[in-house]
Amino acid sequence: MAPELSPGEALTLSDKEKVRYSRQIMIFGEEGQKKLKSSRVAVIGVGGLGSASSTYLAAAGVGKLVLVDKDVVELDNLNRQVLHWTRDIGRLKVESAAEKLRELNPEIEVEGIAMEVNEDTIYDIIKEVDVVVDGLDNWSTRVVVNKACVKLRKPFVHAGVHGLYGQLTVIIPYESPCLQCIVPLIGTKPKSGTFPVLGTTPAILATIQAQEVIKLITGYGRPLIGKLLIFDGTTTTFTTIEVRRREECPVCGKPST
């Protein structure tokens, strides 16, 4: 069951927008498209995951995308971070990404914020959006974002990748398990350094993330809530397992009121 999101008032769609989005309006109607148009989504990290998720969210007509990343584009990013091109090396990732996304879809607003994600900075971003998309590359920052999403009751669409492996889940605070329910020992491990990754792995996971965001906003389908999707690209296998909230979870385990 998709949660009730509260995007802004219903907007109208221009004739151009009706054409641009016509193939997906066939799925969830103009009402669904208006919900997308009035929604605001934050993509935290515009690397391998964030490049793909933000591209599909922009193309689908999410009204406002907020991109957050402090890094600049480097040569060894280019096997997977497909929003950043060779000419962008040395540029801020949020600038490089925002430029392409605006060109892809001038109907939407794209804001790029170059800043480090931590407890002091992330709350102001998350409180202004309807859904948060995980494009991060380490557990310690995910723990911070997970906690902020729980405290501010914002859906958090998590994914992580390594090599040809990945996992994904949709977190609805106080309804479904948060990241810390699922992996209680995260946060105790050191920040991961350089990791192996094939460009297709984050693309596969991130396009599913974008799809889950679109489902959450439009109310179409059943998002992956309370379930963890495990992807094994070496055998091309998707496994879905049920995961439950933990009463003793330090982040979401206490009563919500």
Add this chain to the structure above:
Amino acid sequence: MVKVRVKLFAVLADAVGTKELVIDLSKEKVKVRDVLDYIRSRYPKFREVEKNVPILMLVNGINVLPDNEVKDGDEVSFLPPVSGGS
């Protein structure tokens, strides 16, 4: 005697060389931690991999903590949620 089926995913399966193990633990009361220790003691690669990934532990499909009890016939799964993304 507690006999459990262990399912391993992704890099944890790579480390052990199989996706499934059946193990016998000759103890009255067995915890998830004991199952982990059994695997660690026999598969040094598992220990190596574990240094870099947190482990999601499930008993009969329910996410649990290392101190959770495991009963005869239970299915215990270990998954390594991965952390990359950039």
